[in-house]
Amino acid sequence: MQPSKATLGWMYHNMVTSRKFETIIEKIYMEGKSPVFNMANGPIPGEMHLSNGQEPVAVGVCAHLKPEDIVTATHRPHHQAIAKGVDLNRMAAEIFGKATGLSGGRGGHMHLFDPAVNFACAGIIAQGMGPAVGAALSRKMQGKPGVAVAFIGEGAANQGAFHEAMNLAAVWKLPFICVIEDNAWGISVAKSAATPVKRNDVRAAAYGIPGHYVEGNDPWKIYDVAGQAIARARAGEGPTLIEVETYRLAGHFMGDAEGYRPKGEKDALFAKDPIPLMRKRLEADGTFTAAELTKMEAEAEVKVAAAIKFAREGAAPKPEDALTAVFA
Amino acid sequence: MQPSKATLGWMYHNMVTSRKFETIIEKIYMEGKSPVFNMANGPIPGEMHLSNGQEPVAVGVCAHLKPEDIVTATHRPHHQAIAKGVDLNRMAAEIFGKATGLSGGRGGHMHLFDPAVNFACAGIIAQGMGPAVGAALSRKMQGKPGVAVAFIGEGAANQGAFHEAMNLAAVWKLPFICVIEDNAWGISVAKSAATPVKRNDVRAAAYGIPGHYVEGNDPWKIYDVAGQAIARARAGEGPTLIEVETYRLAGHFMGDAEGYRPKGEKDALFAKDPIPLMRKRLEADGTFTAAELTKMEAEAEVKVAAAIKFAREGAAPKPEDALTAVFA
Amino acid sequence: MTIVNERKLTIARAMAEAMAQEMRIDPAVFVMGEDIAQLGGVFGNTRGLVDEFGKDRVRDTPISETGFISAAVGAAMDGMRPVVELMFVDFFGVCFDAIYNLMAKNIYFSGGHVTVPMVLMTSTGGGYSDAGQHSQCLYGSFAHLPGMKVVSPSNAYDAKGLMTAAIRDNSPVIFMFHKGLQGMGWLGTEAAANVHVPEDAYEVEIGKAAIAREGSDVTIVSIAMGVHHALKAAKVLEAEGISTEVVDLRSLVPLDRDTVRASVRKTGRLIVVDEDYHSYGVSGEIIATVCEAGDITLKAPPRRIAYPDVPIAYAHGMEQFCLPNPEKVAAAAREICRTAVPA
Amino acid sequence: MTIVNERKLTIARAMAEAMAQEMRIDPAVFVMGEDIAQLGGVFGNTRGLVDEFGKDRVRDTPISETGFISAAVGAAMDGMRPVVELMFVDFFGVCFDAIYNLMAKNIYFSGGHVTVPMVLMTSTGGGYSDAGQHSQCLYGSFAHLPGMKVVSPSNAYDAKGLMTAAIRDNSPVIFMFHKGLQGMGWLGTEAAANVHVPEDAYEVEIGKAAIAREGSDVTIVSIAMGVHHALKAAKVLEAEGISTEVVDLRSLVPLDRDTVRASVRKTGRLIVVDEDYHSYGVSGEIIATVCEAGDITLKAPPRRIAYPDVPIAYAHGMEQFCLPNPEKVAAAAREICRTAVPA
Ligand SMILES: Cc1ncc(C[n+]2csc(CCOP(=O)(O)OP(=O)(O)O)c2C)c(N)n1
Ligand SMILES: Cc1ncc(C[n+]2csc(CCOP(=O)(O)OP(=O)(O)O)c2C)c(N)n1
Ligand SMILES: [Mg+2]
Ligand SMILES: [Mg+2]
8 A cells, every 4th residue: 555645745744743742741841850850840840751763653543533433542642643533732731731631630641542543552562452452342333434553562572461351352353453663672671582582563463453564664554554454453453453563752751860871772773763764765766846844844833832832821620629530 | 292002091980989979069059059149159159160171171171280290270170170180089179168178168169279289279260279379389490390380261361360371481491381271261251252263272372382272172192282281381491371272061160151152152162072983983093992981980979979978978067167277 | 039949049050140130121231240141150149141132242252350440430421231240259469450540430430430330250259278369359459449339139039139239339349249159069058048039020229238137235347258167156145144146247349337236235245257357357347437436335355256367278277166056156155255344 | 596606697698598499499489570681680689690590580571561571470380480580660560461451360270270380580679869750669559459469678698588488479479678678788778777697598488577676655557668667767766765666567468567566566566668659659548447347445546657659759859858767757656656546
């Protein structure tokens, strides 16, 4: 499957939006955290897991999805949330812990919920697998359209929840796709130290379903493979397991000294930064002119700036509202 | 690998011992439970999961094991316990809930522990996987000989604990073998309704290790395949996943009406009862004479009768001893 | 509830009836779990459902509790109303993340923008020598953690009404049913749990305790099987001139502290009967509820009859030694009706 | 413990030192968990160990808590003494079966014929906006279930001594360390937790509470971070003429009920400070312990300052609103030192 020009434009714009969002979040996160780095301080407290470098996976998959389709993401959810169309203003506000945030400040960066586009995420490894499978079951039972995609990290494929959900999706032939973002690292533990197989797509054999590995963090290839899997799911032919090679350009979370990385790894990864690479290719093959791409970037900039402004200006939640919204 | 005559004799004797044990347990279990079947009553209360028909798996594997090797079993553990050499008297006494039992009556039929032969079992599906892997790790770290075998049911291969333990054993290349007893049923749920692959040996691919399926509940074939896997493990070459086709001749537990079985299944299974089949073959190929086999059966009978006598005669534990042995 | 000639049901049948009635009026309701379809549930509470509703809506699962419980959460967030069975509560350890961290928190994490209308039903209790991984109650383990309602009926009337209320609730509800009250002879069932159950659907409000018996000398607070121990003790005590009030909590979350306090305010004496482990659980919470109220004068120190802090033994004599029973309850009542508080 | 010029350690370093010392004398001791080798543990408590002992004995694991915790049980039963890390206690839901049903019960199930000498160390606590799946304490969840000892230090001296005792114990011990006491600046650490720690190995007995401060008007019982809230409140209260005794439980299982009762017997007033959820947990148990004793006269109803029964919110203001703090403790103390019990 080849992306159309419009789709490529959306993909590039979306990747840039995501990167610009992460870049400004990274900056604001440090506000109030120097000279002493204390996570509790500043406008954005708590843990912060940036998605820089992993944008191709999000756009390559979500380019095929509609608002009615379901996505569950992880502790590193921003790129996927943006690609799925989560309201960027309210997402930013949630990350700032504001009353205007998606959850009024109760969730934070690891718990972004936007039911309007069927997006949710979670802080426990592989926890999104089951809910996505269940949403797929729901659609099948209701006879309603929709596929469900669970994004997880390569480290998560060693968690029991991964196995149980894959098995369930396969035995019930559900419209479900598991997309593994293989960024080669857990926190500090390399994939090779945690996983006895090189590529998790071989695990599809354990469920009798198709498995694919996509090399090179390549938006076109990801689009292709994801498109086929999603079409298959929509056609009622059951789940697919996809692993995508991608790169984590930042630390695991902010504050990570990254001492576990082999020397030179970071430089090598930055040389493969997918955003300049995509820009280059789009320009080289004549899909877009430099000016068009620059315009997309500017639009992304505006959108992100507006979201940050919305977030900054939102009121803090009333402290006592912590006691509300426990039950429906 | 071909079993020697001595080994075949041990295997047959052991299978018969196990069957005779189950047969008398089955009878005694019903004492005090009629006219009203109430699990709480009689000399053997609680749930009772018989292993009739599954004896070939136990002997085919345990024929290769020494007391120092580790076995973890499930809620259906008698055949494996007997094949691993668990003290039959104290095992019977434990099933009778006596002070003379393996655990002084604290454990019961699902919690048989005999550290002298490194045997343990558990009532939670797939719970024995991790401990066996850990024991294998312990031997590797200590540089001590020994392999660890976890027996589980085919239903257990869909549990997260299965996946995590397999992965760990593979990534650490431990002397571990997982043996799945495929008796085609969970409680009432057929393998085909729970597992999207026909045979769980294909799941070995998920861990980059060898996988084998043994058809026909055949003691010779099981001996062969298990022997190779165990030799491989002893040689430091890592784990193996084996699934064995076997037959559950009894209900899931006693009291099971077995309404879920397709018509005729039970008869077909009884026609394949592995004990008369093995007897026939041993006689036919001249390994043992009818008289020798009959003698083995008689010896088994004596052994089982002695164990039951030991169990019956043991004193009940002091009720207040329920409060002891919580901590070491 | 004891009108002549009216039909009585077991808790198992009352549960199944509630599910069936809700399934008839709401296509979003479905049932899943291990062995709940053709087998009708190991404890009988889904018997007959598959015949009426088919295998799609009464769905046997693989032995993958994390998988199917978290799938139920996803389905619930997508408009379905799953009723899911965890066969024995003892198995919660293989799937508690899906329960306490996902099911129980997604409403909150979403700021109330999603609902999670699901019921997790699970069996509790021992007494029939099923040993340490099949006999627990774990009431405290569930009630301690926020975001899920927790109920447990002592009789079939409450079972049907609580199940109906639970299915209709937009928040997750843990429905704990005691094996010894299910009406399954093979579990040595308590006959007093089988009571009259109206045919029409009705709700029992979640979060309201019931006064199972009125009395004036001592309050016994309990839930599920413990209520029957208390009622049996109360009969014996009556003959001895001790008037016992029995509070059936029915719901641990929300906890009806008012009813508990009002009763003890009246009687001045408190016994908690709890088949769950002694420490850090239900019994401590009920005692604290009364003692912290500030306006209750106790005539004797509060007492608790709970399972001691040890794993559950297999041998009949050992297990029975540890379990609450009417005799232990009556003995405690006699003692505290004799004792006075220190000056 | 406050001798001049003696070295102070953080809890993180005290824990690592205890592990290192035991590893030197006993080859059976090894450490495993996620990111505990080269990274030294997310919370610093295994820092340096891999350099001295290598990757075999300081073993990074896949993200498979059920796998490696149950493997530790198997290794422990086979003669090893694993110290295993569950990175955040909040993750217990993915592996609690391995903990409460396997690790905690195998000694009992074996009739005492096997030992399970293992330590499960895990981080607790919030206050730095890590939201609802990374900020819990769950003390009650672990302490409620039989077969495992449960400790949590409030300072580095106890941390080292409890860790040493835990490693040497032949029974499983849950070692809970509060993130805010670890001595990691990025978690806004409590300086008072960094105290003098002797170089030589020593044990702090598991199951003995400490009187962290003596006083006569009110007893505050707590554990880990709560002890520091109590001590800070005590300072403020002192200036107001209220003399506060602070009991640092240190161990929840076994629970040192005697020390708690003796203190309240003396002061006649009780406050429990608990960062875990309010209901069915530590605070209820401590109150019940005092009230059921039968020989303690309270001058005012007992009070508890605990996390309300709601998931933990991300937003700073919301989380802080819910957390215990010295001000809330002091306010409660003032109130109960004013109030009298009903006649
Ligand atoms: C059950 C569980 N175990 C451990 C953690 C802690 N943790 C958070 S992220 C992470 C690494 C995840 O690696 P991976 O799945 O590859 O995702 P990535 O961070 O690379 O995106 C770990 C171990 C967790 N959140 N949940
Ligand atoms: C985690 C868990 N879930 C469910 C059960 C209840 N249960 C006991 S045996 C069983 C069926 C097991 O099937 P299988 O693994 O094939 O073993 P078999 O009984 O056939 O020997 C089930 C579901 C359990 N003990 N533990
Ligand atoms: Mg990764
Ligand atoms: Mg089976």
